[in-house]
Amino acid sequence: MNETIIKNICLELNIKEYQVKNTLNLLAEGATIPFIARYRKEATGALDENEINKINEVYTYQVNLLKRKEDVIRLIDEKGLLTEELKTSILNAEKLVDVEDLYRPFKEKKKTKATEAIKLGLEPLAKEIFRENKNILEIAQKFVNDQVPNVDFALEQACFIVAENISDNAYYRKYIRSYLYKNGILKSSKKKNAIDETGTYEIYYNYEIKVSWVKPHQLLALNRGEKEGVLKVDIIAETEKIESFLENKLIHKNNPESTKLLKASIKDALKRLILPSVEREIRADLTEKAEEQAIKNFGINLKNLLMQPPMKSKTVLGFDPAFRTGCKLAVISPTGTLLHIDVIYPHEPKNDVEGAKKKLLELIDKYNIDIIAIGNGTASRESEAFVASVIKEAKKEVSYIIVNEAGASVYSASKLAQEEFPNLHVEERSAVSIARRLIDPLSELVKIDPKSIGVGMYQHDVTPKKLDSELEFVVSTAVNQVGVNVNTASRELLSYVSGLNKKTIDKLLDYKEKKGSILTRSELSKVFSDKVYEQAIGFLRIPEGSNILDKTSIHPESYNIAKELLKKYNLTTEDIGTEKIKETLKDIDMDELSKELNTDNYTLEDIIKSFISPLRDPRDELAAPILKSDILTIDDLSIGMELEGTVRNVIDFGAFIDIGLKNDALVHISEITDKYIKHPSEVLSVGDIVKCHILDIDKAKKRVSLTLKSK
DSSP states (O other), X not given: OOHHHHHHHHHHHTOOHHHHHHHHHHHHTTOOHXXXXXXXXXXXXXXXXXHHHXXXXXXXXXXXXXXXXXXXXXXXXXXXXXXXXXXXHHHHXXXXXXXHHHHGGGSOOOSOHHHHHHHTTOHHHHHHHHTTOTTHHHHHHTTOSSSSOSHHHHHHXXXXXXXXXXXXXXXXXXXXXXXXXXXOEEEEEEOTTOOOTTOTTGGGTEEEEEGGGOOHHHHHHHHHHHHTTSEEEEEEOOOHHHHHHHHHHHOOSOOHHHHHHHHHHHHHIIIIIIHHHHHHHHHHHHHHHHHHHHHHXXXXXXXXXXXXXXXXXXXXXXXXXXXXXXXXXXXXXXXXOEEXXXXXXXXXXXXXXXXXXXXXXXXXXXXXXXXXXXXSSTTHHHHHHHHHHHGGGOSSOOEEEEEOOTTHHHHHTSHHHHHHOTTSOHHHHHHHHHHHHHHOHHHHHTTSOGGGSSOOSSTTSSOHHHHHHHHHHHHHHHHHHHOEETTTOOHHHHTTSTTOOHHHHHHHHHHHHHHSSOOOGGGGGTTSOHHHHHHHGGGEEOTTSSSGGGGSSOOGGGHHHHHHHHHHTTOOGGGTTSHHHHHHTTTOOHHHHHHHTTSOHHHHHHHHHHHHOTTOOGGGGSOOOOOBSSOOOGGGOOTTOEEEEEEEEEETTEEEEESSSSSOEEEXXXXXXXXXXXXXXGTOOTTOEEEEEEEEEETTTTEEEEEOSOO
C-alpha cells in the first residue's frame, strides 16, 4: 500500500488516513462495498457507499498512474537518457497527460517530417538554429549533398526538426494547454450540405462559448452533432500571445537569419503539431468531465427512481394504454402475483366505452382493486380521463396514478419476461410490469437494463463501460440498502446482493427449490462458502422465518451482542418491534453500553434500530407517490400550488411542462432558476420531471404560467 497515494487520497477526499487504509484493506480482503458500508462502520468511520467507491476509484487511478510513471522512467533509462531532474519531474506529475508530455521527446516516432530530416543528417543543423548561430547560412552550405540539393532545402528540413522539438517540450505544451483552457473559444458551425431535418442542433449552427464556460450537456450535444456530420467543432484562440511566449523562450540573439528561422519553426510547430494535438487533448478532457457529470446525474436519477416507496398491501391494476389494439389490463396481488389479464377498447377506433366501463368495474369489485396504474405512453391522457370517470361509480374507493412506463416494452420482449409469463403477449406483460413497478419499484426495475429506464441525459453519448459500471453500482447500492426477501427474490434481484454471483445464486435457488422455502439464515451457511455467507447474509432477509433476528438487518455475527442486549434489559425476542422495547432503549448511554457489550457504537446503534423497527425499509421514510382520483382541470389550480410536471419542450424563451392539463404550462426562462442562464437547455431537458409552482392562471386563454424557483 503506497503511503504517498494514501496521503493524496486523504487530501483529495478530505478524510482521515485510517479511513482510507482500513477501507483499502477490507477491499483487498474481498469485502464488498455494501458490506463495508453497512457492517464495518467502526473500521471506516461510517463512510457510505459513495465514499468507499470513490476511495477505490482514486486509489486505482493513482496506482495506474504510478505504474505508468515507473514504465516511462524505465523506458527513458533504457535509452540512457534519464536524469535525476527528469525522474523527479515524472514522479511529481499529478496527471497522466503531464507524464506523457515528459515522455514525448523520448518516444519512438512514426514517420514524420522531422524523422525524415534526421535521416538526411540534418539534426546538427537544427541544433545550430536553436543556438542562433549567426553563420547559419554558411553552416547550412556544409550539409548540401546529393540528397540535400541546396541551402534553402537544408534549412527548411532542419526547421521541421526544430518544430518537432518545440512541440515535444513538456513545459511549452503545459503552458499552451492552460492558455487554451482559459482563453480558447469553442466554436461550432453547420457543415455545408449537412442534413438536420428536425433542427436538433439549430442553436449550435453558429455558436461560440469560452472553453472554460462550456456546460457538460452543451459539450455532449456538440460532440453528437459533430459525430452525426451536422456540425463542425473547433477550439480557436488568438495565437499571437502563444507565439510571443515561445519567441521569448527561444529567441535571445538579434541574428536576422536564425531569428527568421526560429519564428517560422514556432509558427509551424503551433499550426501543424501543437494546436491540433492540444485541441484533441482538451476536447477529450472536456468530454471526460462531461461524461462524468452526465453519468453522475443518471446515477442520481436512477437511485431516486429505484428508491421510490413501494405500495404495500395494495392490489393494483396495471393499465397499458393504446388506441387500435386496446388497453391491456393486468391485476396484480400485493405480493406481485398475476391474478388476471384482460383487454378493453374505450378509445378509437372501437370506442366501446360502455363495455370497457362495465369490465373495469367488474374487475375492481371482483379483485378488490385499490389502485389503477396507468402507463404514460400513447393514449395515456385519454385513458386517464376514462379511468377517472369510471372509478367514481365503483363500490369502493379506488385511486389511480400515472406511471412512467419507460423500459416496460424492453422488459416485455425480454427472455426473462418470456420465462416469467410464457403464455402472455408482449403488451400484456407490459401491463404486468407497469403494475409491479408501483407495488415494488426496486424489484421490478432491476429486471430492466438501467439505460432503458429513461432517467438519463445523453446516455448514448458517453462511454458505455463507464455508464454500465456506475449504474451497476447504483442498483447494487439500492438493493443492499433495502435488503431482499430470500424466499421471494428473483434471480435478477439476487444478482445485485453483496457477495453473490451466478454460481452462488444457482446454488441458492437449487437449495430453495429442494426445500420449498428457507426458514433460517443459518441454513445458508451450508449453501455458501464462509466468505460469501459473511458478505451476503446480512442483506438476505427471512420475514416469515422462525428466528425474528433473521427478519432484520442485524448481521448473524452480531446475534450474540443482540441477545446480550435483550437479556440486560429483561427483554425477549417477542418485545422486538413493540413500544416496550422502544421506550426501554430510548435513553441508554451508548458509549457505556458498547464497552459493556464489547462492541462499537455503530453496531450497537444498528441493533437498536432493528429492535425498534425490525422490518425497516429506508424507502418508507420517503414521500409516497401522489395518488389521484380525478383528472386535473384549470379550475383546480391556485396561485402558489406545488405540482410535479414533465418537461415536454424546451425553447429559446422557456419550456413547456405537462402538469396534467390538456395544454402544457409555460415556465419562462426568467423563472427557471435564480442563476443567470443564456438558454433554458442549460438547466432543462425534454423528459425531465420537475417540481413547480403555479405563478399565474389565465382561464380565458386556458394558459398557466409556472416557476421552478425555490419558494
